[in-house]
């Protein structure tokens with residue numbers, strides 16, 4: 001089966017994300033666009049994933065519980081879990097590794113934890129766009145050891161990417177690779193190349209969704225689909 005997927009999106013928890021982009025609005029917008037597999041991947045934090053899980057359930061989406069980790073090299077990596085609880089544990093681990101630098105909301109933006117209704121139920125004090133204390137290699141290894149999907153994010157971006165910050169994409173067992181523009185002028189070691197919306201505003205949701213052939217609409221099916229790599233970037 002061919003599914004529309006979008007594995008890179010933020011919410012109002014990310015300081016650079018719009019305060020209006022709640023997990024519920026993200027999910028509803030994705031559903032309206034026919035996206036079937038959707039991930040929420042806030043910067044270095046998973047605390048909006050419980051609301052996202054409820055929203056995906058209501059919208060009949062297959063949700064992936066994710067985080068966009070900022071490594072010590074300042075490279076962004078998506079780590080995506082099948083189970084909410086596993087993602088929450090990994091999120092606590094990453095948040096703990098963030099330096100004691102605190103957010104200045106009027107400078108960087110709010111870091112709001114919200115419920116399904118979009119009501120603010122808390123805020124995160126540590127600045128979530130800081131560089132965490134985990135290396136690129138270690139986040140790949142740690143994610144895979146926890147049975148997550150690991151995807152270097154926007155490798156062709158001119159900042160916070162493997163190509164910009166490392167100069168190349170190391171040959172590691174990624175689940176897939178994400179770029180903004182395809183094809184990408186880099187050796188991606190035969191991995192499947194995805195595009196993701198990296199939505200920070202409601203109007204960005206779905207802007208770079210892509211289509212993947214998978215055997216079943218399950219986490220295992222998604223893994224198999226990523227391994228066989230039948231992807232298209234426009235509706236076939």
Ligand SMILES: [Zn+2]
Nearest residue numbers: 068076153160
């Ligand atoms: Zn990023």
Ligand SMILES: [Zn+2]
Nearest residue numbers: 008010068198
């Ligand atoms: Zn992002």
